[in-house]
Amino acid sequence: MAKKKYYAVAVGRKNGIYDDWSSAEKQVKGYPGAKYKSFATRQQAESWLDDPVYDRTPRKAATKQAAAGDDLVPSDGILVYTDGGSINNPGPGGYGIVIIEGDIRRELSGGFRRTTNNRMEMTAAIVALDDLQEKSKTIHLYSDSSYLVNGFIKGWVKKWQGSNWRKSDGQPVLNVDLWQRLAALAGKNVIFHWVKGHAGNEFNERCDQLAVAAARSCPEDVDAGYEEQTG
Structure with a gap:
C-alpha cells in the first residue's frame, strides 16, 4: 500500500x-x-x-534552491536527476536516474564492464531522455557533470554540429557517439541544469547510490563506443 x-x-x-x-x-x-x-x-x-x-524569492535565488534539491518545477514539467561514474576511470561503470512526474517517481540504472566517468554521465542522460522521448512536457534534467550540462547551456553541441563534430582546434570531439545521441534526444522541451554533487541533494545522492551499485555489480554489458576507441 x-x-x-x-x-x-x-x-x-x-x-x-x-x-x-x-x-x-x-x-x-x-x-x-x-x-x-x-x-x-x-x-x-x-x-x-x-x-x-x-x-x-527572486528568480535567481529560486533557481539555486531548486538546484539544491527542491522539486519545484512547473506542474506540467518532469523532473529528472542523473549521475554516472566509473571505478578507477576508466573501469567498470554505472549510471543512476531518478524521474519524477507528478506523483510518480521512478528509478533507472545500469552498468558497463569498462567505460569512463564522462561516458556514464552522458549515458545516464541518454537513457533518461530516451525513456521520456514520447513526452511533450518540459523536462528539467539535473546533473552534477559540468561536461554534460555545459555542452548544451554553453552551446558547444550546436557549434560541434556545425563544424562536423570538431573542436575549435580542429581535433575531433571526444565521445562523439554519445554527443550525437544526446543532440538527437534533447529537443526544445529539455532544459539542462547543473547541481553540485555530494552536497546533500536527495535526488543527486540517490542517483549516485544507483550508479555506484551498478558499477560494483560486475556488469557484463559492453560500452561499444568506448571499447572501439581504445581497442
Whole structure:
C-alpha cells in the first residue's frame, strides 16, 4: 500500500495543503509558474508553505534552491536527476536516474564492464531522455557533470554540429557517439541544469547510490563506443 502523502501548493489557483494528488493537481496543472511539493507529514507541508521565500524569492535565488534539491518545477514539467561514474576511470561503470512526474517517481540504472566517468554521465542522460522521448512536457534534467550540462547551456553541441563534430582546434570531439545521441534526444522541451554533487541533494545522492551499485555489480554489458576507441 502506498504511503500517505500531503501536497503543499505554494503557487497555484488556490494555495494550501491537500491530502490527495488529484485535488492538488487541479490547483497547479496548467497554472503558469505553479510551485508545489509533496511531503510525508502535514507538519512538513505546513512548515514549507509557511516559509514566505517561495512566494517572494527572486528568480535567481529560486533557481539555486531548486538546484539544491527542491522539486519545484512547473506542474506540467518532469523532473529528472542523473549521475554516472566509473571505478578507477576508466573501469567498470554505472549510471543512476531518478524521474519524477507528478506523483510518480521512478528509478533507472545500469552498468558497463569498462567505460569512463564522462561516458556514464552522458549515458545516464541518454537513457533518461530516451525513456521520456514520447513526452511533450518540459523536462528539467539535473546533473552534477559540468561536461554534460555545459555542452548544451554553453552551446558547444550546436557549434560541434556545425563544424562536423570538431573542436575549435580542429581535433575531433571526444565521445562523439554519445554527443550525437544526446543532440538527437534533447529537443526544445529539455532544459539542462547543473547541481553540485555530494552536497546533500536527495535526488543527486540517490542517483549516485544507483550508479555506484551498478558499477560494483560486475556488469557484463559492453560500452561499444568506448571499447572501439581504445581497442
